[in-house]
Amino acid sequence: MAPPFLDRWSDSSALQLGVLGVGNIGMVHLKSALAMPGVDVVAAADAMPANRDKAASAGATRTYDDYTTLLEQEDLDAAVVALPPFLHADAVECAAEAGVDVFVEKPLARTAAEAEAMIETAREANIALGVDHTLRYQPDMTGVKEAYDEGSVGHVPYASITRLNDHPLGKPPADEAPPAWPMDPDAAGGGSLIELGVHCFDLLEWLFGDLEVQDATMGKTLNIPAEDAATVLLRAPETETTINLHCGTYQWEQLPEVNTRLRLEGVTGTISNKEHMPGNFYAGAAKAALSNVASRFTGGEPDVFGPTFYLQAHYDALEDFCDAVRNDEEPPVGGELGLRTLELAETAYELAAEGDGAELEPPEVMT
Amino acid sequence: MSVHVAGIDAADRRGGWIADTDARLASFESPARSVLEPYVSSLTAADRITIVPDAHYPFHPSTGMVTDPAVVGSIADHLAGWTEADVAVAGASDDRIAFDRTAEYLSYPDIVERFGAEIVDLADESRRNSVVTVDDEQVSVSVPERLLDSTVVVVPTLRPTESGPVAGGMRALGRLVSSAADAESTAVAATRTVEPALSVLDATTAFAGDPIAADTLFAGPTQQVDALASSLLERSIDEDPVLRAAFGVEEPSITVENAGGSGPDVDLTTLRRRLPNGALPPRDETHPAVTLAYRLYARVAGDAVPPQLESGR
Numbered sequence: 052m053a054p055p056f057l058d059r060w061s062d063s064s065a066l067q068l069g070v071l072g073v074g075n076i077g078m079v080h081l082k083s084a085l086a087m088p089g090v091d092v093v094a095a096a097d098a099m100p101a102n103r104d105k106a107a108s109a110g111a112t113r114t115y116d117d118y119t120t121l122l123e124q125e126d127l128d129a130a131v132v133a134l135p136p137f138l139h140a141d142a143v144e145c146a147a148e149a150g151v152d153v154f155v156e157k158p159l160a161r162t163a164a165e166a167e168a169m170i171e172t173a174r175e176a177n178i179a180l181g182v183d184h185t186l187r188y189q190p191d192m193t194g195v196k197e198a199y200d201e202g203s204v205g206h207v208p209y210a211s212i213t214r215l216n217d218h219p220l221g222k223p224p225a226d227e228a229p230p231a232w233p234m235d236p237d238a239a240g241g242g243s244l245i246e247l248g249v250h251c252f253d254l255l256e257w258l259f260g261d262l263e264v265q266d267a268t269m270g271k272t273l274n275i276p277a278e279d280a281a282t283v284l285l286r287a288p289e290t291e292t293t294i295n296l297h298c299g300t301y302q303w304e305q306l307p308e309v310n311t312r313l314r315l316e317g318v319t320g321t322i323s324n325k326e327h328m329p330g331n332f333y334a335g336a337a338k339a340a341l342s343n344v345a346s347r348f349t350g351g352e353p354d355v356f357g358p359t360f361y362l363q364a365h366y367d368a369l370e371d372f373c374d375a376v377r378n379d380e381e382p383p384v385g386g387e388l389g390l391r392t393l394e395l396a397e398t399a400y401e402l403a404a405e406g407d408g409a410e411l412e413p414p415e416v417m418t
Numbered sequence: 419m420s421v422h423v424a425g426i427d428a429a430d431r432r433g434g435w436i437a438d439t440d441a442r443l444a445s446f447e448s449p450a451r452s453v454l455e456p457y458v459s460s461l462t463a464a465d466r467i468t469i470v471p472d473a474h475y476p477f478h479p480s481t482g483m484v485t486d487p488a489v490v491g492s493i494a495d496h497l498a499g500w501t502e503a504d505v506a507v508a509g510a511s512d513d514r515i516a517f518d519r520t521a522e523y524l525s526y527p528d529i530v531e532r533f534g535a536e537i538v539d540l541a542d543e544s545r546r547n548s549v550v551t552v553d554d555e556q557v558s559v560s561v562p563e564r565l566l567d568s569t570v571v572v573v574p575t576l577r578p579t580e581s582g583p584v585a586g587g588m589r590a591l592g593r594l595v596s597s598a599a600d601a602e603s604t605a606v607a608a609t610r611t612v613e614p615a616l617s618v619l620d621a622t623t624a625f626a627g628d629p630i631a632a633d634t635l636f637a638g639p640t641q642q643v644d645a646l647a648s649s650l651l652e653r654s655i656d657e658d659p660v661l662r663a664a665f666g667v668e669e670p671s672i673t674v675e676n677a678g679g680s681g682p683d684v685d686l687t688t689l690r691r692r693l694p695n696g697a698l699p700p701r702d703e704t705h706p707a708v709t710l711a712y713r714l715y716a717r718v719a720g721d722a723v724p725p726q727l728e729s730g731r
Contacts, residue, residue, distance in 0.1 A: 078725035082725060085722065086722040220476060222477075223483050226514060229514070231519070273478060274523055274528070301478070355721055355722050362724050
């Protein structure tokens, strides 16, 4: 049992939060935090002037072009790390030096070893370390878990999960410069398995317990440095479930539709996440909007991003982290869970390399 | 003016796309030779040949949104056999992405360098200014010298632009020059300045709302090929300012000749019927009215406005 965190956040004032990196997902975190009761977004940092301008327009009190300067100059309780993965470890180290709790966008790190070092850094500095694994917060996935835990289809010998999108090249008409780092394994830690697969690993262990990677294969539809397709065969010993995971960044995505499919094949039937999503996105969004408006007039709090369930999941994940920090508790999705997803990914990469006949590096021998 | 057409034998293919590049090169060898052969004399006289594919962005070639690099490789292969010319495959870096990155992602170096062709980024080339008349207006264009000093073969894919008309060879050239004029006048001026020897339309995979394995290559004069492509996608030539300016008051008259080869004969009516006539996917950016409504809702309900509703993804 980890010790409670230092009681830095002990008074009744709002949690002072900074956001490090306000690109696409960083802006979601920023807007979530701005809408969150008991949280003050005092600062945001980004190397891109346009992103800083957006953050300032959204409501960040101060902006910085360097996250290290932000951490040095601001008196924060917590920081969201939404920088590219190659900066996560450095950002956590800086936050640890400043005694600031951190909520890190997935993947926690580029490698399991890097994640272990980050966890150790956080432990030594006695700061909380949370990870933004959000599939478990999506209503369609909580619906699957409820149905599964209720035993609604009996034993589940087989499950499959597919997550596809078009990050970072997008679909036509493409008029934005695609960043290079998501396709650079040195910068991102891998390709689609790191971008999307880690979310799936987290969800599957949440559902089925510890997983074992049985086999894996990686693919590239374009001549890019990292894989844009990954297929992993998994086994969950506790539930005796065989699972097929496929993720890829090769498929055009037309928002608001997202291609995330989870199916649990049970003895008496199938549980699908599609059954737990609004049949029509816009109808569901309208219903959520009406509910929020009604809530406002009855004195309640709105479900932030209520009409957009996948953004609401990010809000809920950050809110859980902030609540944990306030209560001196371990974050519900902490560094160890983030590490676990990276360990599974690394095993999958190793098995895929073996399958390709690629030479593996000889194991390091300690003398 | 004749446009030559050749079908690609797809009888043994599974699905609509051959993933193996070598196999695609093999399947294009005969039809590419067939559509190029009528123009051999104009190509063999050249010291330098520049092939200009539609490589505006690294979309997967199976979408039809870019020229299949294997089609370009097949053309380079034939040119290497017929001429002593230095052959280059050219594109240009733009604000979004460097051409060498696009070329690399699409495997151009691996494909064309085996035929002795080089990859050239025209953004790095010196330029010359030229003034041409388009629709009675003087249009000044700054053109990469390579396009002026070499024999140019344009290889567009069969797809529409975002605004609706066919993309075509003239617009492909227009993207490589700079001008203060609008994009349409620039495309016409670029074509008149560069005077491409030939346009090869890659309709092996076409895109018009959805991709389709159309299994066809066309070759001929650039504006005639563009007009034919427009017709195949059921776009009105009168409503395309580039084609309207290119042809003026003349009604395009295009003769299509089957070029033979080992593939099946192409029936244009059947091909036109098979092709979808849709558009590019809609942008993710939400309609301003929806954004406004969401802002109003967010203000009333106390909710946050998703960043995606404020500016692109």
